[in-house]
Amino acid sequence: MAKGGRPVDTILVVDDEEAVGELVRMYLEKEGFRVEVASDGRLGxxxxxxxxxxxxLLDLMLP
Structure with missing residues (x-):
């Protein structure tokens, strides 16, 4: 359960910059979400x- 007793939802972050993906993951996990990171569109x-x-959450500037 996330904060406030709501169910935990999974958020997928798709970003080719590893540091950005991990930063977003850390922030969202701190807010109680389950987060996965994909490094490219195909994996996403x-x-x-x-x-x-x-x-x-998709990086619109993916190569």
């Missing part, structure tokens, strides 16, 4: 297709 799509992702 594979993870979304696997299910259980409620939100995707």
């Amino acid at each position: 799509l594979d993870r979304v297709r696997a299910g259980d992702v409620r939100l995707v």
